[in-house]
Amino acid sequence: MTWLTALLNRPAPATGLVVAMIGLSSFAVAYSPRSLIAFLLFQASILLLYFAQIPRWLKRGLAFVSLGILMPILGTINGYYLEVATQVGIFVALALGLNIVVGLAGLLDLGYVAFYAVGAYTWAIFGSPQAGKFISASVAHFPLAGGWFFVFLILGVIVAAIFGILLGLPVLRLRGDYLAIVTLGFGEVIRVLANNLDKPINFTNGPQGITPISRPPLFFQPLLSALGVPASPTVLYPLYLYALVLLIVGVVILVNRRLEDSHIGRAWEAIREDEVAAQAMGVPLVRMKLLAFACGASFAGVMGVIFSAKQVFINPESFTFLESIGVLSMVILGGMGSIPGAILGATVVTVLNLQVLKGMSLWLNSLRNAGVTILGYNLANLPTQLEPAKYERMIFGIILVLMMIYRPQGILPARRRSRELGGSK
Amino acid sequence: MDTSILIAIFPQVLLDGIVLGFMYALIALGYTMVYGVLEFINFAHSEIFVLGAFVGVEILLALKFWGILDAFSPFLVLGILLLAGMAASGLLAVTVERVAYRPLRAAPRLIPLISAIGVSFSLQDIIRLCESLWNNAFNLVYPTMDQLNFRFQLTETIDVSVKSLVVIAAALLMLWALHLIVNRTKVGKAIRAVAEDQATASLMGINVNRMISLTFLIGGAMGGAAGVLFGVQYSLVNPYTGFIPGIKAFTAAVLGGIGNIPGAMVGGLVLGLLEAFAASYLSLLTGGAFGAEYKDIFAFSILILILIFRPKGLLGEVVRERA
Numbered sequence: 001m002t003w004l005t006a007l008l009n010r011p012a013p014a015t016g017l018v019v020a021m022i023g024l025s026s027f028a029v030a031y032s033p034r035s036l037i038a039f040l041l042f043q044a045s046i047l048l049l050y051f052a053q054i055p056r057w058l059k060r061g062l063a064f065v066s067l068g069i070l071m072p073i074l075g076t077i078n079g080y081y082l083e084v085a086t087q088v089g090i091f092v093a094l095a096l097g098l099n100i101v102v103g104l105a106g107l108l109d110l111g112y113v114a115f116y117a118v119g120a121y122t123w124a125i126f127g128s129p130q131a132g133k134f135i136s137a138s139v140a141h142f143p144l145a146g147g148w149f150f151v152f153l154i155l156g157v158i159v160a161a162i163f164g165i166l167l168g169l170p171v172l173r174l175r176g177d178y179l180a181i182v183t184l185g186f187g188e189v190i191r192v193l194a195n196n197l198d199k200p201i202n203f204t205n206g207p208q209g210i211t212p213i214s215r216p217p218l219f220f221q222p223l224l225s226a227l228g229v230p231a232s233p234t235v236l237y238p239l240y241l242y243a244l245v246l247l248i249v250g251v252v253i254l255v256n257r258r259l260e261d262s263h264i265g266r267a268w269e270a271i272r273e274d275e276v277a278a279q280a281m282g283v284p285l286v287r288m289k290l291l292a293f294a295c296g297a298s299f300a301g302v303m304g305v306i307f308s309a310k311q312v313f314i315n316p317e318s319f320t321f322l323e324s325i326g327v328l329s330m331v332i333l334g335g336m337g338s339i340p341g342a343i344l345g346a347t348v349v350t351v352l353n354l355q356v357l358k359g360m361s362l363w364l365n366s367l368r369n370a371g372v373t374i375l376g377y378n379l380a381n382l383p384t385q386l387e388p389a390k391y392e393r394m395i396f397g398i399i400l401v402l403m404m405i406y407r408p409q410g411i412l413p414a415r416r417r418s419r420e421l422g423g424s425k
Numbered sequence: 426m427d428t429s430i431l432i433a434i435f436p437q438v439l440l441d442g443i444v445l446g447f448m449y450a451l452i453a454l455g456y457t458m459v460y461g462v463l464e465f466i467n468f469a470h471s472e473i474f475v476l477g478a479f480v481g482v483e484i485l486l487a488l489k490f491w492g493i494l495d496a497f498s499p500f501l502v503l504g505i506l507l508l509a510g511m512a513a514s515g516l517l518a519v520t521v522e523r524v525a526y527r528p529l530r531a532a533p534r535l536i537p538l539i540s541a542i543g544v545s546f547s548l549q550d551i552i553r554l555c556e557s558l559w560n561n562a563f564n565l566v567y568p569t570m571d572q573l574n575f576r577f578q579l580t581e582t583i584d585v586s587v588k589s590l591v592v593i594a595a596a597l598l599m600l601w602a603l604h605l606i607v608n609r610t611k612v613g614k615a616i617r618a619v620a621e622d623q624a625t626a627s628l629m630g631i632n633v634n635r636m637i638s639l640t641f642l643i644g645g646a647m648g649g650a651a652g653v654l655f656g657v658q659y660s661l662v663n664p665y666t667g668f669i670p671g672i673k674a675f676t677a678a679v680l681g682g683i684g685n686i687p688g689a690m691v692g693g694l695v696l697g698l699l700e701a702f703a704a705s706y707l708s709l710l711t712g713g714a715f716g717a718e719y720k721d722i723f724a725f726s727i728l729i730l731i732l733i734f735r736p737k738g739l740l741g742e743v744v745r746e747r748a
Contacts, residue, residue, distance in 0.1 A: 176534045177465070178732050178736060185672075199716075385562055397546030397550070405540065
């Protein structure tokens with residue numbers, strides 16, 4: 001790989017390589033929309049862009065072209081890619097939020113998905129007829145109009161942040177592993193509550209979940225039709241949600257980068273490295289820990305609101321311990337405390353789950369149906385319960401174990417390396 | 426409200442709670458012994474427990490397949506299941522320690538914990554993968570053994586099944602054996618020494634690594650036995666059944682004072698009883714507003730409250746001795 005590094009370190013060939021990669025791979029995706037490899041190449045070219053040593057304006061321009069223009073175009077060719085990209089965006093925001101808590105402040109949070117759930121339910125309850133079941137029609141009529149969605153984006157942030165502080169307050173004194181278990185318990189309590197708060201008063205509609213949840217209004221549709229762009233809501237909504245997710249991910253990344261280099265970020269890292277020393281140097285432990293929980297939670301909250309609008313239907317099954325560990329494995333894979341790491345980790349894990357495992361399932365099924373024989377074994381006899389798509393736990397688990405043993409600092413380690421979390425070199 | 430119902434079901438609930446409590450106690454031992462020695466939460470213990478349940482069901486299914494299940498006394502069969510489950514789970518625990526924990530022993534606290542979570546998750550799917558390949562199913566049901574399902578009718582409203590009695594007897598037997606090993610043998614003394622101070626223990630000529638492996642072996646074997654008993658008692662097993670009992674057993678260990686063997690038993694019983702009573706009384710007392718589903722919240726809340734307000738547990742300070 002040294003030749004690649006050498007190539008990427010010089011601006012001119014790097015630019016050429018990246019542009020060629022992006023161009024060729026998008027052409028490949030457009031030409032054969034069903035090919036998984038073409039889309040993976042497209043993603044790899046964006047990663048290449050990140051590593052290329054080229055002028056910043058060019059880098060940003062290319063990033064905008066590939067994510068803001070090429071991706072939506074490819075998405076209209078194969079809608080599933082847009083779905084994957086949107087999911088990746090959601091998980092990038094979640095991973096960045098958890099990265100603040102685990103990576104920067106060193107507080108292992110195993111119930112992170114609870115905040116995502118809080119955000120999702122905040123909009124789901126009021127953006128659907130559900131709220132009408134416990135608020136009388138004379139007060140307000142539910143579902144609220146779609147425009148409220150944007151208010152709830154802010155509300156989701158606030159409510160999730162409040163829950164973050166509620167969780168943070170009691171665990172302030174706890175040591176690392178006990179804190180992990182308490183947060184795990186908190187996550188489960190939120191899920192069980194969502195599962196059971198359909199009685200005595202029906203807040204969450206229990207295991208049946210809430211549907212239909214309103215989507216944000218297509219306020220720009222009149223403009224589009226005035227311009228003569230024929231667009232139906234079924235085409236527009238995925239693009240719209242993708243753009244929304246992209247925008248919020250952008251904001252989240254910006255906030256993260258500003259936080260990391262601010263006195264707050266430094267205080268978090270000081271707490272992670274040595275709590276006692278940090279306190280002795282005048283870091284306000286309580287305030288900083290609560291701030292870490294609140295910040296991390298708020299990113300999950302805002303994505304929860306978007307998630308519920310995107311899915312139209314949510315139930316407690318979307319917010320299990322599995323999801324928390326999934327986000328944790330993204331952070332660990334990329335590198336704790338590292339913003340590019342969290343982004344890369346979220347992308348790799350989501351793509352593994354949504355595309356590679358599903359792809360393997362489809363491939364295995366086609367082999368089974370074709371009755372191919374390998375080494376005298378007829379694949380038609382393969383057990384039907386063998387579905388690679390269902391093995392996301394194995395992916396998460398193997399990532400966690402291997403990373404901890406061989407590379408605890410992650411693929412893209414944070415610049416300021418952490419002693420507490422093992423990346424010493 | 427009709428208080429006579431509450432009183433009438435009391436003995437039955439008490440009995441169910443005791444059975445559940447012994448189950449938790451057996452699982453909790455694995456957590457507490459490892460924590461006592463390494464100060465580390467073996468998150469994968471819930472899957473070590475599940476492996477025991479699966480080994481048990483596979484043997485039973487094989488016996489049934491050969492048509493010889495009814496030829497043996499169910500107590501003999503159960504004994505074989507227990508031994509096999511204990512061996513499999515014990516070996517798995519030792520392997521997991523060797524592969525995923527030992528390389529990280531010098532690392533900061535959170536690193537082995539994250540590794541353990543990873544082991545737990547991958548084991549769930551590895552068990553699922555094996556069962557899918559072998560049986561083309563991973564939700565398995567324990568074949569029934571009629572003699573074990575016989576119920577003694579104590580009064581009109583209270584009965585007790587043979588298998589509940591077997592669970593209690595087997596659990597008591599194993600707890601007694603564990604007590605003997607830890608407190609009456611040289612090996613037990615060595616384990617306690619390692620728990621107290623690894624460096625000094627190794628200076629006294631104790632092979633620390635071997636003692637840690639042995640701790641995992643014993644804890645894992647207890648977990649495996651609990652797995653078999655769990656399967657016999659509640660019939661249904663799948664690769665993901667371990668998570669909730671695992672967390673609850675950990676709660677029990679914390680409740681009794683983690684690292685403390687008698688504490689794990691006390692904690693298990695207390696939690697089992699609390700849960701049984703919560704499950705049957707909560708909905709009666711609140712007129713159906715809060716159902717039995719809240720028993721999980723009950724357990725988690727206890728865990729959170731204990732960790733926050735009394736992290737040393739009920740017996741943590743009273744008994745200094747650790748295993």
